[in-house]
Amino acid sequence: MAGKTLYDKLWDDHLVKQRDDGSALIYIDRQLLHEVTSPQAFEGLRLAGRKPWRIDANIATPDHNVPTTDRDKGIDGIVDPVSRTQVETLDKNCDEFGILEFKIKDQRQGIVHVIGPEQGATLPGMSIVCGDSHTSTHGAFGCLAHGIGTSEVEHVLATQCLVQKKMKNMLVKVNGKLGPGVTGKDVVLAIIGKIGTAGGTGYAIEFGGEAIRGLSMEGRMTICNMSIEAGARVGMVAVDDTTIDYVKGRPFAPKGETWDKAVDYWRTLHSDDDAVFDKVVELDGSAIMPQVSWGTSPEMVTGVDGAVPDPAREEDPIKREGIVRALKYMGLQPNQKITDIQLDRVFIGSCTNSRIEDLREAAAVVKGRKVSPSLKQAMVVPGSGLVKAQAEQEGLDKIFIEAGLEWRDPGCSMCLAMNADKLGQGEHCASTSNRNFEGRQGFGGRTHLVSPGMAAAAAVTGHFVDVRELMH
């Protein structure tokens, strides 16, 4: 019999019941809650007269709607009354059911996918869900983690289980070493560019190979975060010393004898040598260069030395039509060089790239330089209150402010523009976020997805430039 993949092991460990019809009940160890996708779930519970199954499996925080200025005002700082109601509703629901919540003024508040790992509430081998598609982030810890809809949030609250059907296994192997200035973000954009936005549909992806093993936990989180942009709900990396060292000492991590026992188990969380994958994709990590998206889907991406494609050269009529539509929306010309794209704003933040290493990477580039006068705005939004505090302790805030970037309070911010941070119509933005869909960062806004270093390089030059040319 063939060995098991990491996904097979995680599935088996969480299987409560295999039903005859092919569906299965899977136990959920951790649910993360935020204000946008939970209110209707709590309402559903109340209407059905149900209680949460296991209160301590849930952790909540407001992130999507929170303003990134005037945090000391708390909820009163939310100008939009509809946004305020949503955040107040989360507080009310968590208070009523006794769910642990890091409220808006708590230093532990932040983007759900940043705070889970930061608190050690994300532990290797867990099954983790959240009403947010970027829950795949937690797979970096060898977790079975994926986004769910609101009905499933309610299902997990009520039963601690999900009805699932097993996915297929895919291995994405990134061989070789990454060059300097090339990050997890560039790797995942290159993967999406290769397999497409539906390439991972129906699969749980395991990311492996020398380049992945060489990444820090934060780099791995960036890669797993964007699995969903390749169509895969689940993205994972096997547990190794890097994983275990990261988890150690965090508030929710086990201690003493339990720690030792947990580590013994965690070390089994990798695919067996003879495991069989339904699909294997290989990339040469040493050939990946800094990436920039030019279109309105994350698969519309190229190296910084590249150019916008010419639809006339695309043979597939549906793809050609997609390129024509994207170029029109983005205001770009066929064959235009990526480095000739002029920018209006720069956003460094989001659950993809708002952790301390991302901020260090950006600060290293802007240090001693100034934001280009051609830009309207360049902002840095740390992923959590604790990331913010750490960055300030290291003096990164001063580097950003001196260079002319705005230093904000934590939240999802301009990644999806549910709060006040958004693009104006027609504006081009170098963004470290995860989606370049039409209107994502604001009505008519034009998003280019890049790494934090590339966003910082764009901030000081006003257009895209290969970050490696600016590295000290």
Place this chain on the structure above:
Amino acid sequence: MRAFTQHQGIVAPMDRSNVDTDMIIPKQFLKSIKRTGFGPNLFDELRYLDEGKPDQDCSERPLNPDFVLNQDRYKGASVLLARSNFGCGSSREHAPWALDDFGFRVIIAPSFADIFYNNCFKNGLLPIVLPEEVVDQLFREAEKNEGYQLTVDLQAKTVTTPSGESFSFDVDDFRRHCLLNGLDDIGVTLEDADLIRDYEEKRRQTAPWLFNAGN
């Protein structure tokens, strides 16, 4: 949940692949704490020429005449014909809520994004996967014939054209069962409450760190 057995309705063809959930319902409308009322803002940025705002009277807004749902011939459509990877992007269930609130009951496409596909079933909405060439044929027929309707039978797992041509589709037995009977799947899961408790007890012994409330 509302049951789904059979449905016949006008087909609206949306000829565009990778329709994402931001497109289906833009983020400014996700601030609602209700499950209803999203219909007027379905496909907001494609449907209207101005920028949509929450709690706005959409009847006064300028319509985009080129958008399929604004054309008279597709008025009252309840079957959405779409291209590959429909519903990609975020997990927002507001997307199926908006499609449902608008009046759609069935979405047919060559492929769907996983989370969106799953969310549809929770709301009495039936997503149907048909082969690319069949979808191409349905697009041609729907565009050619005004008032074109399809009949969907979930019991028989078939889609039938006005000429009587029938195509069968696959759907998971459990999802089909829940949809046909309008079952609340939380209720179904809770029938196994003892099994869940047994599993939990075993895990408390073998992996106690999973039950640590932190400090």
